[in-house]
Amino acid sequence: xxxxxxxxxxxxxxxSMLLLIALAHVPxxxxxxxxGFVSRPLGETGLDHVVDAVMLLLVDNRSYPMFGAxxxxxxxxxxxxxxARGSTDAGARRVLRRRGWYLLLxxxxxxxxxxxxxxxxxxxxxxxxxxxxxxRSDRALGRTLxxxxxxxxxxxxxxxxxxxxxxxxxxxxxxxxxxxxxxGVAVRFVGxxxxxxxxxxxxxxxxxxxxxxxxxxxxxxxxxxxxRPQLRRAVVAGVAVSVLGGVPGALIGAxxxxxxxxxxxxxxxxxxxxxxVGGLAYTAAFGLAGHALQDRQGIVTWALAALGxxxxxxxxxQEAMLFALLAPAVLGLGAAVSSAGGAAxxxxxWLTGLxxxxxxxxxxxxxxxxxxxxxxxxxxxxxxxxxxxx
Numbered sequence: 001x002x003x004x005x006x007x008x009x010x011x012x013x014x015x016s017m018l019l020l021i022a023l024a025h026v027p028x029x030x031x032x033x034x035x036g037f038v039s040r041p042l043g044e045t046g047l048d049h050v051v052d053a054v055m056l057l058l059v060d061n062r063s064y065p066m067f068g069a070x071x072x073x074x075x076x077x078x079x080x081x082x083x084a085r086g087s088t089d090a091g092a093r094r095v096l097r098r099r100g101w102y103l104l105l106x107x108x109x110x111x112x113x114x115x116x117x118x119x120x121x122x123x124x125x126x127x128x129x130x131x132x133x134x135x136r137s138d139r140a141l142g143r144t145l146x147x148x149x150x151x152x153x154x155x156x157x158x159x160x161x162x163x164x165x166x167x168x169x170x171x172x173x174x175x176x177x178x179x180x181x182x183x184g185v186a187v188r189f190v191g192x193x194x195x196x197x198x199x200x201x202x203x204x205x206x207x208x209x210x211x212x213x214x215x216x217x218x219x220x221x222x223x224x225x226x227x228r229p230q231l232r233r234a235v236v237a238g239v240a241v242s243v244l245g246g247v248p249g250a251l252i253g254a255x256x257x258x259x260x261x262x263x264x265x266x267x268x269x270x271x272x273x274x275x276x277v278g279g280l281a282y283t284a285a286f287g288l289a290g291h292a293l294q295d296r297q298g299i300v301t302w303a304l305a306a307l308g309x310x311x312x313x314x315x316x317x318q319e320a321m322l323f324a325l326l327a328p329a330v331l332g333l334g335a336a337v338s339s340a341g342g343a344a345x346x347x348x349x350w351l352t353g354l355x356x357x358x359x360x361x362x363x364x365x366x367x368x369x370x371x372x373x374x375x376x377x378x379x380x381x382x383x384x385x386x387x388x389x390x
Contacts, residue, residue: 007222009289010221014311022347024063025117026343026346027339032335035169036253037170037252038060038061039172040056041171047340049253051339052253058242062242065280066279066282068279069208069209069212071209079092093135095377096131099373100127110319121192121199145207160272163268170267231285239281246274249271306357306361310370
């Protein structure tokens with residue numbers, strides 16, 4: 001077996017994805033407004049309403065599944081490279097387990113000390129929970145993907161209609177935290193074990209991870225040229241479903257529609273479920289873009305790929321920067337800006353990471369956290385496993 005070469009598409013997708021993640025993670029930190037839709041506060045100006053509508057149509061609940069698909073794809077790549085370099089199945093399994101446990105640890109430190117919205121803990125849980133499927137047949141992996149998808153199709157309507165009925169609102173803007181930074185650290189540290197489990201139940205992020213694992217087994221992003229017609233159809237159909245499913249939420253977020261509890265719960269459910277389809281369509285689109293740009297990279301493509309190679313480092317950095325700028329316990333700007341201003345902050349934070357990633361690429365240095373996780377994951381290999389980077 002030959003180790004798969006590093007492809008442009010996953011790095012290009014990860015670098016772009018970080019912008020979508022920043023835009024999606026700002027709203028919970030904007031604590032000055034009334035609840036709007038899901039984590040977004042109600043807009044205050046016409047520009048806010050436009051921003052909210054665009055984000056709800058194209059970004060919110062769409063970036064998470066894309067992130068999950070790329071994570072699952074990365075797990076499949078790790079296993080393929082381990083086996084190609086002579087590792088046994090048992091050795092490659094140990095590598096995945098170590099990665100999962102260290103992601104849980106990184107998530108704990110990130111969520112409690114640096115603040116921000118954490119998904120690292122969930123990916124640690126997902127690695128430990130379903131990573132072993134990469135050592136089973138394609139049929140077993142595909143069957144698990146279908147079963148898990150079906151479970152969420154049943155669970156999401158019950159869960160979200162119940163939540164919206166119980167709260168009377170489709171929006172969940174957190175209250176201002178006046179306890180100070182250290183008190184917040186203690187609360188987040190104690191409550192952290194519940195966060196990955198709530199993410200596992202409340203959002204179908206595991207579907208994205210499993211779909212990414214399935215695609216990674218087939219190296220769809222690296223072989224996008226061979227699957228171009230299928231990927232194009234997936235992009236067109238997936239984006240159409242995603243946008244249509246996002247329309248009710250966009251109308252609520254723009255202040256045009258104020259539904260009752262059941263209709264509001266259905267709107268949230270549609271938004272979440274069609275977001276999975278949208279996130280997977282975005283991933284396919286970046287596969288096509290990576291194939292088209294592989295041999296003719298410009299400065300923008302090069303910069304996005306440099307950021308994508310260091311996605312762990314700059315995910316944590318941008319979350320820490322957003323928390324420091326917007327959270328009430330730190331600088332507290334989230335009480336002073338609305339949706340449009342928050343989006344501008346997100347873009348500025350992402351651009352800062354992009355510049356830093358380019359400097360690291362020029363210097364030939366990895367992202368510090370990416371390098372640290374790699375060294376921990378592949379440390380002192382035992383018999384049957386090899387030290388190999390992602």
